[in-house]
Amino acid sequence: MPEVTVVIATRNRRASLERTLHALHAHPAPPAVIVVDNCSADGTPDMVAGSFPQARVLALGRNAGAVARNHGVAAATTPYVAFADDDSWWAPGALTRAARHLDDAPRLALIAARTLVGPAERLDPMSAFMVQAPLGVADDLPGPSVLGFLACAAVVRREPFLACGGFDPVVFFMGEEARVALDLRTGGHGLAYCNDVVAYHHPSPDVGDGTAKRLLALRNGVLTAWMRRPARVAVAETARLLRAAGADPAARRAAVQLLQRLPGALVRRNPVPADVERELRTLAAMEAAAGYSTAPH
Known part of the structure; x- marks a missing residue:
């Protein structure tokens, strides 16, 4: 598959x-793979080098969060890059x-894939929302227009992604997709949901702290607002977080962070x-009516 490289941050x-x-290399025509290791302590780079010599390993000296993917995209030599976790x-x-x-x-810069979750292959809620085409379908795009994506299930055109700066260190992780989507759209590029492009996501049920993730979502939603939304929206989002901080320990930690x-966002x-x-x-408005949110935006 000469046009697509898969970049995995871990x-x-x-x-x-x-x-x-194993799943990627079982394809009839396995894609090129670049693994970007965020300073793991469990021998990940050695495992990849020993068991998957076809894959390239970039071992970072520190945990760069979502920014690690940028290193993989920069190292890729194909016009398109598919992200996986x-x-x-x-x-x-x-x-x-x-x-x-x-x-x-030619205008298409990002594909948000249909994402099937777990052994039961349940349709991810974001995919279920996107397929409804809340922003319509442009004549020159292969599917509904979108303003968000899951980083574990997206394919990007390499040059526009790098030109917009890729993922940034301000949000670090969790909701890092939002600013990228906004910058691509602002640059005149198209972002589309493609139902025929399928990714599988099997998150481990015992990995991850729900409170910690909620804290990051709260923090990063406000940071993204300060980076890309009108001042009135950013102020309102900040005020909402500060009000929540009065009774919610996670919101208090989010406010401190x-x-x-904030200086980096400004x-x-x-x-x-x-x-x-x-x-x-x-x-x-449509997410609120559906009782669903793709936040942070």
């Missing part, structure tokens, strides 16, 4: 990553279909144009 998830690499992988044929869509649609990271502040902001408001 940290201390050796067993899970091994399963993902150490607990997700692509269905056979999915990347061929993604490359065909990108070949046929927000203050620590340095990167560049509000989206009015048409993109209108699309965000449209999405927010």
Whole structure:
């Protein structure tokens, strides 16, 4: 598959990553794979080098969070890059279909895949929302327009992704997709949900702290607002978090971390144009009506 490289960022998830690499290398035409290791202490780079010599390993000297993926994209030599996590992988044929869509649609810069979760292959809630085409379907795109994606199940056109800066260190992890999506859309690129491009996501039920994830979502939603939303929206989001901090320990921790990271967000502040902001408001209204949220935006 000469047009697509799979980039996987990982940290201390050796067993899970091994399963993902086995799944990718079982494809009839295995894709090129770059594993970016976020300073793991469990021997992940050695495992990849020993068991999957076809894969390239970039071992970082520190945990770079989501920014690790940028290193993989920069190292790729193909025009398109598919992201996977150490607990997700692509269905056979999915990347061929993604490359065909990108070949046929010059404006298309990102494909959000249909994501099937767990052994039961349950449709991810974000996929279920996107397939409803809340932003319509543009004539020059292969599926419904979107303003978000799951980083474990997306294919990007390499050059626009790098040009917009990729994932940034301000949010670090959790909700890191939001600013990338907004910047691609602001740059005139298309983002589309493609139902025929399928990814599998098998998150471990015993990995991850729900409170910690909620804290990161709260913090990063406000940081993203300061980077890309109108001041009134950023102020309102900040005030909402501060009100929640009065009774919620996780919100208090999020507020403290927000203050620590806010200078970095303000340095990167560049509000989206009015048409993109209108699309965000449209999405927010439809998500509220459906009882679902793709936040943080």
